[in-house]
Amino acid sequence: MLHDPPSKPERSFEIVARRIAAMIQASYRIGQRLPAERDLAKTFGVSRPTVREAILSLAMAGMLKVRSNSGVYVISRQEAPDVHKLEGFGPFENLEARQLIEPQIAAIAAQRGTEATFAQLAEALAMMRWEHAQGREADTSDHRFHVVLAEATGNGALVSICDSLWRAQTESGIWQEIHNHMRMEDYRPMWLRDHEAIFAAVQARNPRKASSAMTRHLNNIRDALMVASKAKSMAATKLPKNSPRKIR
Amino acid sequence: MLHDPPSKPERSFEIVARRIAAMIQASYRIGQRLPAERDLAKTFGVSRPTVREAILSLAMAGMLKVRSNSGVYVISRQEAPDVHKLEGFGPFENLEARQLIEPQIAAIAAQRGTEATFAQLAEALAMMRWEHAQGREADTSDHRFHVVLAEATGNGALVSICDSLWRAQTESGIWQEIHNHMRMEDYRPMWLRDHEAIFAAVQARNPRKASSAMTRHLNNIRDALMVASKAKSMAATKLPKNSPRKIR
DNA sequence: AAAGCCAAGCTGGTCAGACCAATTTGGACT
DNA sequence: AGTCCAAATTGGTCTGACCAGCTTGGCTTT
Incomplete structure (x- = not known):
């Protein structure tokens, strides 16, 4: 139940x-x-x-x-982007893979990005601010931000990988569980700042800054994830039920 | 309109x-x-x-x-340009993705690899030598080598990505076509040397050497691919006669 | 018997109205 | 002023129906 x-x-x-x-x-x-x-x-x-x-x-x-x-x-026997089926891994494994790949994606995006890229990234950021203002999780805009960044590389394989990793992470049951056990409001300003820093570096066409900004962002996610993971395991042992539910 | x-x-x-x-x-x-x-x-x-x-x-x-x-x-004021209808990406896109990821996988493998890893890698190498001696392509052993390396990271997501990329590359029609237009025998010693260098660096637990050895390997593949790709396009345009057509 | 023709039937395209479940909202109650 | 609950709103789905173009098979005509 x-x-x-x-x-x-x-x-x-x-x-x-x-x-x-x-x-x-x-x-x-x-x-x-x-x-x-x-x-x-x-x-x-x-x-x-x-x-x-x-x-x-x-x-x-x-x-x-x-x-x-x-x-x-x-007209085709394969469904579009299900090339990589990443399921059954913990969020930490997933995050490590992202830490390996996405900083480099950000660097390449800083080199190859076009005005259209910047416009789409700005759009995603605007939407993120709006979602936060609504007190809602910014999952859609976050997803879009990372995928647009990957698209800026012009490499379909990287887009597919980035998309798969993001989906696998947020769809993991553990990730969802954790979201229920922490006050996401406390983290939202940080998420927003992280993404804005990445955007600024990409738009400035500074690959190194873009890469390090992405690294910092993913490190922040990892840290939050560890805190939440610990809090959850403690809560599980101390609170049988009836933990105050956040509005979703 | x-x-x-x-x-x-x-x-x-x-x-x-x-x-x-x-x-x-x-x-x-x-x-x-x-x-x-x-x-x-x-x-x-x-x-x-x-x-x-x-x-x-x-x-x-x-x-x-x-x-x-x-x-x-x-969520966006412009329709996303055919994000979902990726018709499969070319081998060069695929290779670029591998160049981004696999060197880091090699570095991590050099840190986390166990004796069991080394044994499996050595096995793959032995198989590769045997397949070459048979005058056959060493695709099975090559696949195994790269996947075992990814497994050494202990990260299932990386294993899945590495596996997907390798399969996508070798299964691409272009890749297969190219194999028909070049004398693979000339390259086999290089492939073998590349893999041996990676193995040596990993076994020596030298992440930097492992990474650069993998980079070198993938660069070699890219170069061979470019040569073959050019040869193929030239053969298609300049030699209507007597080109050793494959039966399709 | 062969060729051409036409109607009946499928098939997707669209419409109308209804009910459900989850979310939202606003007012009543504390 | 804060809380809580019920009604209104909204997307999700179902039923059943009619239309218009394509397909097919049989029938007529040559």
């Missing part, structure tokens, strides 16, 4: 999309037509609108092609 | 999506909430499912963020 599903309220079309993707990878060839929407709906036990949303998402991911009044066809 | 007026039955959600995007760029700020789906449907004179599909497409494009039971929020 306490620990059953703090789970992800996943939209059902996402589940259906994954099942369709799996079905295709298992037994469909390129160019082949999928069953009709109505049949898929019956197969998966959902309504047609849900199936339509799943198909649309896969079409946008470049996996399917919808031809009106004809059918849905497979 | 869209020079296809006659027979382009555009799906209505695409029209709605464009209108929403225009609306946002005209008068919305980041973080701001959009009107409710029902209101948008009324505004644009379409049904709610159509609005939902439009919102979903913009969400997948990284422009909007949907929060259940709360609303739809602007």
Whole structure:
């Protein structure tokens, strides 16, 4: 009851999309037509609108092609960015990998970044401030900031890795648990300052500063994570239940 | 703009999506909430499912963020340029990522490696020599060598990344093509020397030497790749006749 | 018998209305 | 003034229906 599903309220079309993707990878060839929407709906036990949303998402991911009044066809057997499946590692392992890679990404971004890059980074920062002002976690903007930085390298492999690591970290149950046991408000100014420093260094086209700013940021995350991890284990031993929940 | 007026039955959600995007760029700020789906449907004179599909497409494009039971929020004023439709990246992008990561993996392996690590690396090297003696490509042993090195870091995330990058590289069609256009025999002694140097540095627990040995190795791969890539493109343009075509 | 033609049926595209669950909000109560 | 609860709001999903273009199979015509 306490620990059953703090789970992800996943939209059902996402589940259906994954099942369709799996079905295709298992037994469909390129160019082949999928069953009709109505049949898929019956197969998966959902309504047609849900199936339509799943198909649309896969079409946008470049996996399917919808031809009106004809059918849905497979145009690629691999779903876009699931190249790296990083699951089952602790947040500390994940963080170490980020510490290895992201400072260098920041350095390259400082060299190769364009005005468009800076604009997108500034956008992410603006959104982060807004989310913080709302008293909300800035997960979306944080994700976007790091991915945009990776995109600035022009290297799709690095984008994919950075994206995977970020997702794996925030989706880890431990990470979520920890967020419940610490006052994130105390850290938000630091997160914001970290990102602003990275942005400034990148925009100034200073690779070394960008790299060290990113290193500092990730070190701060690691420190916070260690504090929280310790607090959590202590709380687990001393507080059986009824710990004051933060609003999420 | 869209020079296809006659027979382009555009799906209505695409029209709605464009209108929403225009609306946002005209008068919305980041973080701001959009009107409710029902209101948008009324505004644009379409049904709610159509609005939902439009919102979903913009969400997948990284422009909007949907929060259940709360609303739809602007996270970027511009549509993210084909982030999700990476058609797979070239071998050079892949190699650059490896150049960023693997030297550091080697350095960490030199610090944390155990006797078991050294034994497995030596095994991989022995296999490599044997495969070369057989006149075969040493892909299996090469793969194993790099993965074992990553495993020596004790970080599962790094193992996964290293493994993914290696697979993506060798599985890329371009990589395979190139192998057909160059005499790999000429390079094998170099590959072997490279790996032996890495192994020696790791076993000597010298992180700096391990890192630079790995860098040298990857630089050699890059050079060979460039030579082969050039040779291939020249062969394609200048030698229509008598080029040893592979049967496809 | 072969060629062409047309209607019935699939299939995606869209619409309308309804209910649910989670979030938000505002007022009532303490 | 602070707390707490219930109603309103909002996205999530379902049902069932109708439309328009493509497909197919049978039928007519040559």
